[in-house]
Amino acid sequence: MINSxxxxxxxxxxxxxxxxxxxxxxxxxxxxxYREEIVFSxxxxxxxxxxxxxxxxxxxxxxxxxESGYLRxxxxxxxxxxxxxxxxxxxxxxxxSVDEAGLDAVFRTVSMSAxxxxxxxxxxxxxxxxxxxxxxxxxxxxxxxxxxxxxLTATLRRG
Ligand code: HEM
Numbered sequence: 001m002i003n004s005x006x007x008x009x010x011x012x013x014x015x016x017x018x019x020x021x022x023x024x025x026x027x028x029x030x031x032x033x034y035r036e037e038i039v040f041s042x043x044x045x046x047x048x049x050x051x052x053x054x055x056x057x058x059x060x061x062x063x064x065x066x067e068s069g070y071l072r073x074x075x076x077x078x079x080x081x082x083x084x085x086x087x088x089x090x091x092x093x094x095x096x097s098v099d100e101a102g103l104d105a106v107f108r109t110v111s112m113s114a115x116x117x118x119x120x121x122x123x124x125x126x127x128x129x130x131x132x133x134x135x136x137x138x139x140x141x142x143x144x145x146x147x148x149x150x151x152l153t154a155t156l157r158r159g
Contacts, residue, residue, distance in 0.1 A: 007047050009073045010098045014040040015049060018135050021058060022154025027146055033058030036154055038135075040071070048072040051082070080107050080126070087118030092126065103130040120144055133158040 005012045018038040025031045034055045041050040054066040069082040080092040092107035107126040114121065122142040129136045135156045142148040 007073070008042065008049060009047075009078070010096050010103050011040075011049050011071050011073045011078060012042070013098070013103050013130055014071070014135075015042045016040060016158040018156035018158055020135075020154055020156030022055075022152055024152050026143070026149070026151050028144055032064075034064050034154075035061075036156060038156060047074070051080070078105070078107075087115030088121050089113050090124050092124070101131060104128070123148055 008015075016039075018036075018040075020036055022034050022036055023031065024034060034057055036053065036055045038051070038053045041052075043050065048070045050068075051071055052068045055064040056062060057064055065084065065086070067082050067084040069080065072079040072081070077093060077095045080090070080094070082090040082092070084090075089112065090109050091111045093110050094105045094107040096103060096105045098104075105128045107128070109124045112121060112124070120143060125140040125148070127138045127140075135158070137152070137154055138150060139152040140148055141151050143151075
């Protein structure tokens with residue numbers, strides 16, 4: 001396992017380029033498969049890592065969701081700031097759990113905002129599980145009037 005360090009804490013474990021596939025579901029839409037690339041980058045000076053994500057449809061390769069932001073390492077844990085072209089922004093906090101096996105974290109939104117025409121999203125929860133060079137996650141959300149529930153699951157490998 002890559003070592004964590006003082007500046008980034010366990011966020012250092014995430015640095016790299018990750019690729020994989022996932023599945024999306026929600027009661028209001030058709031289930032879909034997607035390809036995903038995530039880059040967590042370390043600028044080398046400050047206590048945060050950059051985050052850039054993009055996805056495409058498994059069936060025909062058309063671009064789907066994309067998002068970007070920052071993961072900040074603080075005395076109290078980690079904070080994740082995310083902006084999406086859907087008009088939604090998310091601010092999450094978490095307490096990371098790290099042991100010999102890897103890293104686990106449940107990020108939950110402490111605030112969100114939306115552009116005037118964005119679809120309604122009331123809460124987002126991102127559950128990350130890192131084991132060596134394998135990163136899996138689940139994303140749950142309460143959106144478009146539906147209860148908080150699963151939207152995405154994915155498995156990525158560090159390239
Ligand atoms: C890997 C990332 C994601 C992918 C591939 C993805 C993909 C999709 C797709 C294909 C749809 C259905 C078609 C459409 O409305 O465009 C959809 C709907 C939706 N997604 Fe996602 N999404 C992702 C992340 C997110 C995130 C982070 C949020 C919330 C912050 C979100 C919120 C929604 C909402 C609100 C809908 C509309 C549901 C409806 O209109 O009934 N998605 N997503």
